[in-house]
Amino acid sequence: MKLEMRRKLAREPFEEKIRKVGQLVRLAKRFPRRSRRQTPRRLPPGATR
Amino acid sequence: MPTDERAPDIPLADVLRAANGLASAGLIEDYALGGALAAIYYVEPFTTYDADLFFIPTDKGLTAGIPAIYAHLQSQGWQVEREHLLVRGFPVQFLVAQGLTEEAVREAERFEFQGVPAKVFRAEHIIAIAASVGRQKDKARIEQMLQQAELDKTRLEHILERHKLKLPTP
Numbered sequence: 322m323k324l325e326m327r328r329k330l331a332r333e334p335f336e337e338k339i340r341k342v343g344q345l346v347r348l349a350k351r352f353p354r355r356s357r358r359q360t361p362r363r364l365p366p367g368a369t370r
Numbered sequence: 371m372p373t374d375e376r377a378p379d380i381p382l383a384d385v386l387r388a389a390n391g392l393a394s395a396g397l398i399e400d401y402a403l404g405g406a407l408a409a410i411y412y413v414e415p416f417t418t419y420d421a422d423l424f425f426i427p428t429d430k431g432l433t434a435g436i437p438a439i440y441a442h443l444q445s446q447g448w449q450v451e452r453e454h455l456l457v458r459g460f461p462v463q464f465l466v467a468q469g470l471t472e473e474a475v476r477e478a479e480r481f482e483f484q485g486v487p488a489k490v491f492r493a494e495h496i497i498a499i500a501a502s503v504g505r506q507k508d509k510a511r512i513e514q515m516l517q518q519a520e521l522d523k524t525r526l527e528h529i530l531e532r533h534k535l536k537l538p539t540p
Binding site (some may be wrong): 324327328330331333335336338339340343344346347349353366 | 372379380382407411412413414415416417418419481483484517518519
């Protein structure tokens with residue numbers, strides 16, 4: 322995101338920002354990040370470990 | 371289960387009301403919002419899972435009055451989970467202010483949140499505290515604050531000088 326957009330978000334009223342934090346938390350809980358270690362490594366076809 | 375999009379996930383007004391109650395009951399001398407939520411007062415919103423409240427204890431003994439604070443909040447329905455107190459499932463840490471954080475509480479900015487009067491660390495103190503802790507996430511916070519917050523550069527310089535702190539080099 323562009324810095325100008327971030328600064329614009331920073332200038333929003335605190336109550337609005339807290340509401341957005343709530344949305345971010347809700348999203349993070351619904352779609353938890355998978356760590357790279359949990360992602361199965363894909364090998365090229367025919368390759369063996 | 372459908373989620374109510376209007377439901378306030380961060381019950382900050384309840385948290386601040388409770389902190390005001392602790393001050394009125396004489397269990398703490400003063401307090402201010404610190405940590406990530408204080409940073410969000412000045413910068414774009416980002417994900418955080420708890421609130422940090424720094425307080426100046428009335429009880430200057432070893433426990434800083436923490437057992438009485440916990441008992442007071444538990445009597446009002448708060449729950450305890452490890453180092454956090456939970457209000458409507460939202461974790462809150464009550465941290466004893468000392469040195470730089472005590473100064474940050476005493477010089478904190480007054481604001482109102484949903485009609486509840488409260489105090490929040492000034493941007494310059496948030497930066498100084500991050501500089502004093504110095505983890506990677508603190509360095510990122512400093513960069514974010516420098517880019518987005520409206521700062522009083524003179525105040526920041528004085529705080530850094532007074533506490534012998536330096537900002538990390540980019």
